[in-house]
Amino acid sequence: MTDRARLLPQLGEVFRAHGYEGASxxxxxxxxxxxxxxxYHFFPGGKQQMAAEVLAEIDAWFEHxxxxxxxxxDDPARAIAAMLKGVDSYFRSGNRVCLVGVIALGHARDxxxxxVNGYFARWQDALVSALRRTGQSPxxxxxxxxxxxxxxxxxxxxxxxRDDAAIFTRALADLxxxxxx
Amino acid sequence: MTDRARLLPQLGEVFRAHGYEGASxxxxxxxxxxxxxxxYHFFPGGKQQMAAEVLAEIDAWFEHxxxxxxxxxDDPARAIAAMLKGVDSYFRSGNRVCLVGVIALGHARDxxxxxVNGYFARWQDALVSALRRTGQSPxxxxxxxxxxxxxxxxxxxxxxxRDDAAIFTRALADLxxxxxx
DNA sequence: GTCTATAAAGCGATAGAC
DNA sequence: GTCTATCGCTTTATAGAC
Numbered sequence: 001m002t003d004r005a006r007l008l009p010q011l012g013e014v015f016r017a018h019g020y021e022g023a024s025x026x027x028x029x030x031x032x033x034x035x036x037x038x039x040y041h042f043f044p045g046g047k048q049q050m051a052a053e054v055l056a057e058i059d060a061w062f063e064h065x066x067x068x069x070x071x072x073x074d075d076p077a078r079a080i081a082a083m084l085k086g087v088d089s090y091f092r093s094g095n096r097v098c099l100v101g102v103i104a105l106g107h108a109r110d111x112x113x114x115x116v117n118g119y120f121a122r123w124q125d126a127l128v129s130a131l132r133r134t135g136q137s138p139x140x141x142x143x144x145x146x147x148x149x150x151x152x153x154x155x156x157x158x159x160x161x162r163d164d165a166a167i168f169t170r171a172l173a174d175l176x177x178x179x180x181x
Numbered sequence: 182m183t184d185r186a187r188l189l190p191q192l193g194e195v196f197r198a199h200g201y202e203g204a205s206x207x208x209x210x211x212x213x214x215x216x217x218x219x220x221y222h223f224f225p226g227g228k229q230q231m232a233a234e235v236l237a238e239i240d241a242w243f244e245h246x247x248x249x250x251x252x253x254x255d256d257p258a259r260a261i262a263a264m265l266k267g268v269d270s271y272f273r274s275g276n277r278v279c280l281v282g283v284i285a286l287g288h289a290r291d292x293x294x295x296x297v298n299g300y301f302a303r304w305q306d307a308l309v310s311a312l313r314r315t316g317q318s319p320x321x322x323x324x325x326x327x328x329x330x331x332x333x334x335x336x337x338x339x340x341x342x343r344d345d346a347a348i349f350t351r352a353l354a355d356l357x358x359x360x361x362x
Numbered sequence: 363g364t365c366t367a368t369a370a371a372g373c374g375a376t377a378g379a380c
Numbered sequence: 381g382t383c384t385a386t387c388g389c390t391t392t393a394t395a396g397a398c
Contacts (some may be wrong), residue, residue, distance in 0.1 A: 003363090018288045021203035025392065036393080038364050046392065102286050104342035105278055107199045116342050143355075146339070150352055153342075154335020158327070161285035161297050161334075171331055174324075184381090206374060217375080219382050227374065 004042055004053075007032060012054045016099050020051055020108035048111065051103070055115045058099060061090075062123065070126035076133040077180060083127070084176050087152060094159040094168025101153050124149055131179070144179055151175050185223055185234075188213060193235045197280050201232055201289035229292065232284070236296045239280060242271075243304065251307035257314040258361060264308070265357050268333060275340040275349025282334050305330055312360065325360055332356050 014023045014031045025036055025047065032039070043049040066083050073079035091098065103109055104116045124145045131141035155171035195204045195212045206217055206228065213220070224230040247264050254260035272279065284290055285297045305326045312322035336352035 019200055019202060019286075021200060022288050024390075026390075035365050037366080037395095040393070041363060097286055101338045101342065104338055105200075105283050105286060107203050109341065113344065117344060120339065120342050143351075146348065146351070147355070150335035150339045150348070151331065152335070153338040154331035154333070157282045157285055157334040157338065158301065158331045160290065161282065161301050163294065163298060167327060167331070170324075170327070174328070205372075207372075216383050218377090218384080221375070222381060 007034075007042060008054055008057045011050050012058065012099060015051055015054060016097050016102065019102055019106055020047075021106065023047070023051075051108070051112065052115070055100065055103070055112060055119075059115065059119050062119070067122055067126040070130040073130070076130040079130050080127070080134075080179055081176070083130075084172050088169070088172055091152075091156060091168065092165075094156065094165030097160060098153060098156050101156065120149055134180070148175055148179060188215075188223060189235055189238045192231050193239065193280060196232055196235060197278050197283065200283055200287055201228075202287065204228070204232075232289070233293065233296065236281065236284070236293060236300075240296065240300050243300070246271075248303055248307040251311040254311070257311040260311050261308070261315075261360055262357070264311075265353050269350070269353055272333075272337060272349065273346075275337065275346030278341060279334060279337050282337065301330055315361070329356055329360060 010032050011028060014028050018024075018027060025039065028047075028050070029036055029039065039050075040046065043053070045052075066086050069079040069082055070076075073082075090096070100116055100119050103112055109116055124142075127145040127148055128138075128141045131144055132138065136144070151171055152175070155168045159165050159168040191213050192209060195209050199205075199208060206220065209228075209231070210217055210220060220231075221227065224234070226233075246267050250260040250263055251257075254263075271277070281297055281300050284293055290297055305323075308326040308329055309319075309322045312325055313319065317325070332352055333356070336349045340346050340348040
């Protein structure tokens with residue numbers, strides 16, 4: 001179990017860099033310094049199980065570090081600020097791509113549809129909860145939370161497309177102002 | 182040449198659906214109802230040439246239907262409205278993914294970096310031109326054009342992730358209000 | 363738990379008949 | 381211009397030694 005915990009982040013980076021279909025076992029074997037035999041020992045379900053567990057771990061990280069504070073923090077504005085700080089850190093200020101977004105755009109979405117949809121659904125619900133507690137109407141909270149998720153994803157795409165991570169940093173700064181307006 | 186013109190949109194849909202690495206020649210052969218021999222007759226450079234020509238055709242479509250009007254229309258507000266209408270139509274109201282964005286997120290970005298960057302760069306420049314002519318400051322025009330591109334890409338990602346095309350429609354409506362505010 | 367060897371299928375690409 | 385056959389390589393996955 002502890003070996004697996006060290007493995008998942010490495011797998012995540014391979015899937016991030018090459019996508020689900022592009023992440024070959026040869027690349028994974030190289031990135032983890034583990035033979036195929038060992039990989040199948042940990043993940044009898046092969047590549048699909050690897051990706052599923054990586055997605056689950058990402059989901060758990062966001063649940064603990066972002067979603068839960070958004071839902072539970074006594075100071076919702078602080079939780080929102082912490083979300084943006086956490087997001088900036090997680091995505092390395094625009095230099096790291098969102099694996100859930102990558103999978104959503106590819107053909108692998110069909111396999112991981114529930115995980116992909118659930119991740120964004122729970123993020124949005126948690127953010128709606130925080131925005132509501134700052135006194136915003138349900139409609140406004142819903143609209144702004146959708147704007148937030150979409151802005152983060154779009155900024156990551158554009159930053160990578162233009163090879164300019166500053167796009168992501170600017171987008172997060174603007175987003176903060178819009179969310180708390 | 183005329184055969185190639187009928188081929189490129191079919192190739193585009195395969196790359197859209199499966200990404201660059203996921204689009205195998207078998208899939209392409211099936212989608213075009215053409216054997217590998219014929220495909221290599223049209224594209225001696227193989228898959229890479231196919232994707233490059235698809236990207237070039239997409240670029241040409243946007244150049245003609247979106248970028249040029251943004252730069253040249255006497256009524257910039259009309260050109261911006263036409264851009265949003267054209268974008269909604271091109272992306273099938275959120276049911277069609279952006280191939281340039283898909284490639285930008287994947288490992289194939291390394292090969293097509295210039296095409297990907299140029300597409301977004303010229304789009305932004307054209308939109309800046311239109312916004313400037315509506316009387317907005319250079320800084321404001323630049324910021325809002327970046328917001329526009331990022332919103333469109335993010336809305337496409339989120340719409341597909343949540344399997345809800347209405348997200349894209351809502352995002353375009355909001356964007357229109359923001360651009361012309 | 364890790365490795366090598368190997369199987370079976372699929373990959374991009376080419377050759378050559380028609 | 382289109383096809384089939386084929387090459388050489390890579391793919392996922394399994395088997396079995398250690």
